[in-house]
Amino acid sequence: MTVVLPEIIDRTLCQKLDHDDPLAALRDRFDVDDDVIYLDGNSLGRVPRATRARVDELVGHEWARGLVRGWTESAWMDSPHRVGAKLALLLGAAEDEVLVTDSTSVCLFKLLGAALRAHPERPVILTEHDNFPTDLYVAGGVAALLDGREVCAVARSQLHDALDDRVCALLLTHVDFRTGEQHDMRALTSAAHDAGALTIWDLSHSAGAVWLDLRAAGADLATGCGYKYLNGGPGAPAYMFVARALQAELTNPIPGWLGHASPFTFEEAYRPAPGMRGWMTGSPPVLAIAALEQAVDILLAADMAQLAEKSARLTELFIRLSDARLARFGFELATPRDASRRGAQVSLRHHLGYPIVRALIAHNVIADFRDPDLCRFGLAPLYTRYVDVWDAVERIVDVMDGATYARPEYAERGYIT
Numbered sequence: 150m151t152v153v154l155p156e157i158i159d160r161t162l163c164q165k166l167d168h169d170d171p172l173a174a175l176r177d178r179f180d181v182d183d184d185v186i187y188l189d190g191n192s193l194g195r196v197p198r199a200t201r202a203r204v205d206e207l208v209g210h211e212w213a214r215g216l217v218r219g220w221t222e223s224a225w226m227d228s229p230h231r232v233g234a235k236l237a238l239l240l241g242a243a244e245d246e247v248l249v250t251d252s253t254s255v256c257l258f259k260l261l262g263a264a265l266r267a268h269p270e271r272p273v274i275l276t277e278h279d280n281f282p283t284d285l286y287v288a289g290g291v292a293a294l295l296d297g298r299e300v301c302a303v304a305r306s307q308l309h310d311a312l313d314d315r316v317c318a319l320l321l322t323h324v325d326f327r328t329g330e331q332h333d334m335r336a337l338t339s340a341a342h343d344a345g346a347l348t349i350w351d352l353s354h355s356a357g358a359v360w361l362d363l364r365a366a367g368a369d370l371a372t373g374c375g376y377k378y379l380n381g382g383p384g385a386p387a388y389m390f391v392a393r394a395l396q397a398e399l400t401n402p403i404p405g406w407l408g409h410a411s412p413f414t415f416e417e418a419y420r421p422a423p424g425m426r427g428w429m430t431g432s433p434p435v436l437a438i439a440a441l442e443q444a445v446d447i448l449l450a451a452d453m454a455q456l457a458e459k460s461a462r463l464t465e466l467f468i469r470l471s472d473a474r475l476a477r478f479g480f481e482l483a484t485p486r487d488a489s490r491r492g493a494q495v496s497l498r499h500h501l502g503y504p505i506v507r508a509l510i511a512h513n514v515i516a517d518f519r520d521p522d523l524c525r526f527g528l529a530p531l532y533t534r535y536v537d538v539w540d541a542v543e544r545i546v547d548v549m550d551g552a553t554y555a556r557p558e559y560a561e562r563g564y565i566t
Contacts, residue, residue, distance in 0.1 A: 163535040191527025194380030241362030256372035262402035271317035312344035324354035329494030358493035360457035381441030405430030459530040460493035507559035
């Protein structure tokens, strides 16, 4: 992807880009405080305006008045599949290949467990050292439960060479949470298939921010959270993708009543339901799914190609301004300059990154920090404006020129998302 911006960039240009932005109207569907420049959509998305009303309706009417009848009369029982079908449109999947359920970690456990059980002759989960730590923890936990299984973590540059006939699954996060670097999903999936392995993709930093087409990439399995660029709310449920061709071969390793072929007969023996219904375990988190659905509906109103293009343009603008305005303060770009190799995130390295991010938050620029030296800026394309990027960089300059970050309270370590 080639991103072209004028050679001379100023605030007036950014205002024009916002004026011409085909996605601009979607920003009004979020609860936005214009005094705060929010560049942490890669950690927690903004709340859609419709979410409060929908949750109030569910609690005040469907639950309070309908009571247990809500499971059928208000279609609560079908919500994991209904919202999964909507998400499928954003992921480039078929409607019967995606399910909203559990957390990302639980979904990943299910997918890894299913893959390893189906292919006992292939004992290895292949991943990279810099994968999201929780994914590594889950992979290690699954391997420890199954005799003779192991996790092999290598450098990113060694992934292709490490694919051999012992590898059952290649487990990768599509967009790196630290640097924003994006894997070539199609190429790595093809390489895994050539070696006879399955692919499992973590899309937590991708869905809702970059172009995804799981079918075109040949992806086998995937999962991701609902609370980052999908804007589903704190701790929003995750989703899982199982390619249609694998749904009969792989089985849910955490069977539960709702994954049963006949859940309300409460049979003693477990019979898995066909398709994605068999990947359900317990009862769905109805309130949380309702909130997620409001956010997914906004994304469905966007053209995904335009959304991906805006992500590339926002990050390109941030990088250009960083080169021009921030390099003199010692900031170094950690994110790929090639737009096709990055997500909707720019990460800058600085040895004083932690107090700088604390100072920025005090100046109403909300970003976050990752050890040891990464300042992360998530540029969610649905609601981030080009002028927000301009103003954020100006405030970074103010913080650095005034040495605001040197205040003792900003050096005290606490929790930054």
